Amino acid sequence: MLFNFVYALLLLIASPLVIYRALRHGRYRRGVKQKLLGLSKQQANHLRQSSSQRPLVWMHAVSVGEINVLAALVPRLEQMLPETLIVISTSTDTGYDLACQRFGAERVFFCPLDFSWAVKRTFKNLDPALFVLTELELWPNLIRRSRQAKVPCVVINARLSDRSCQGYCKAKALLGSVFGSLSMVLCQDETSANNFQQCGVPTERLSVTGSLKFDGVTGSRDSESVCSRVDWAGKQNEHIAWLVGSTQPDEEAMALRIYSDLRKRHAGLRLILVPRHPERFDAVANLIEHQGFAVHRRSQQTEMPGGQWSGETVILIDTIGELSHWWGVADLATVGGSFGDRGGQNMLEPASYGCAVTFGPDTRNFKDIANRLIHQQAAIRCQDETELLQTIGQFLNDPPMAGALGKRAQQFVQSQRGASEATMTALRQRLSDTLESPTR
Numbered sequence: 001m002l003f004n005f006v007y008a009l010l011l012l013i014a015s016p017l018v019i020y021r022a023l024r025h026g027r028y029r030r031g032v033k034q035k036l037l038g039l040s041k042q043q044a045n046h047l048r049q050s051s052s053q054r055p056l057v058w059m060h061a062v063s064v065g066e067i068n069v070l071a072a073l074v075p076r077l078e079q080m081l082p083e084t085l086i087v088i089s090t091s092t093d094t095g096y097d098l099a100c101q102r103f104g105a106e107r108v109f110f111c112p113l114d115f116s117w118a119v120k121r122t123f124k125n126l127d128p129a130l131f132v133l134t135e136l137e138l139w140p141n142l143i144r145r146s147r148q149a150k151v152p153c154v155v156i157n158a159r160l161s162d163r164s165c166q167g168y169c170k171a172k173a174l175l176g177s178v179f180g181s182l183s184m185v186l187c188q189d190e191t192s193a194n195n196f197q198q199c200g201v202p203t204e205r206l207s208v209t210g211s212l213k214f215d216g217v218t219g220s221r222d223s224e225s226v227c228s229r230v231d232w233a234g235k236q237n238e239h240i241a242w243l244v245g246s247t248q249p250d251e252e253a254m255a256l257r258i259y260s261d262l263r264k265r266h267a268g269l270r271l272i273l274v275p276r277h278p279e280r281f282d283a284v285a286n287l288i289e290h291q292g293f294a295v296h297r298r299s300q301q302t303e304m305p306g307g308q309w310s311g312e313t314v315i316l317i318d319t320i321g322e323l324s325h326w327w328g329v330a331d332l333a334t335v336g337g338s339f340g341d342r343g344g345q346n347m348l349e350p351a352s353y354g355c356a357v358t359f360g361p362d363t364r365n366f367k368d369i370a371n372r373l374i375h376q377q378a379a380i381r382c383q384d385e386t387e388l389l390q391t392i393g394q395f396l397n398d399p400p401m402a403g404a405l406g407k408r409a410q411q412f413v414q415s416q417r418g419a420s421e422a423t424m425t426a427l428r429q430r431l432s433d434t435l436e437s438p439t440r
Helices: 002-025 032-037 041-048 064-080 093-103 116-126 140-148 162-170 172-180 190-199 224-233 251-262 278-290 348-352 364-375 385-397 399-415 419-436
Strands: 056-060 085-090 108-110 130-134 153-158 184-187 206-208 240-247 269-275 294-297 313-316 332-335 356-359
Touching: 032 108, 032 116, 041 116, 056 064, 064 085, 064 093, 064 130, 064 419, 085 093, 093 108, 116 140, 130 419, 140 153, 140 172, 153 419, 162 172, 162 190, 172 190, 184 190, 184 419, 190 206, 190 364, 240 251, 251 269, 251 278, 251 385, 269 278, 278 294, 278 313, 332 385, 348 399, 356 385, 356 399, 364 399, 385 399
Parallel strands: 056 085, 056 130, 085 108, 130 153, 153 184, 184 206, 240 269, 240 332, 269 313, 294 313, 332 356
Antiparallel strands: none
């Protein structure tokens, strides 16, 4: 009841912003009934696809990044568990759209908000045998309802930073039972495992299986998905493509300033921008034009005029779910969200393609991966715009150095794969134990 009151209060406080964004951008409108009330019996039956007797595994991925993690795992898990039905929930519009592309709309739904009545209704109607969280979204009612329904709650690819751990520990009296309700936590690294233990997860429920993100990146520049984008862009052998991806406000302007400077001395340099949030696509397009460049938007789906990618033209990827392929077009990669206070984004995808990878000072969301790449001399951290300008300039002046950096990055990613097998084995055993339990 306490959490319901807190959520209701927060919703009331945030309601003006929610209404504004719904009216202006269309955000929060979709699936609002599912989110507030939970899954109806009819919706649950639709997800079950007339397979009421098959054990159902409910896997939750909050948004695009987590959906991409599941995209590599779910097909293999289905091969291992052919009698099991897997359904996917997500929390955002972009996550929902990508999940429908990857898994089919017939088994994707919006996760209920963490109100007790919504999660209770969803568990009752869906009746899962296993509930799987990707990385971790700490929703107390959702996790507690899983325990009350005698449905094991497993966290895969679990990550818990030192900063988050400190915050949760301060509220341990309130949240300790939530962590204690987790049946199994499969962690990316030892740091996360130690932090989960401090927050209240018993040691015997913790395992370090590695990061699924290593297994979820292909890194093949010869794939059809990459080659078709190279053709669409009109990229030629003499071009050096610099992709700045998952950008936040101010990072696009920074990239455009650096590009304007460097292209005076490097005629082959080309720029691709990929903003993190769809509602900013138009604003970034206007920014590019304001800086004196032509903008070629991916959403137009028309190839570069004349098949020639001019240095006067900046490509804007204003579509959802394509970034993982566009990293394969790039020679140089800068991972956004890291030059402000957003904590950075996943740098494994550009590393897997052998890009020369750079990122900013704030990579707390991927602290372990960023540090390991730097330790392997497989990426470069730039403290500010000046250092990024110098580093990209150095790449352009010394292509062998950039190539060696990218090769080390690719080798590092390849050496870390294997988390999928450990995760699938653990999930299969947990599901088997659940189905054999007399209380089920």
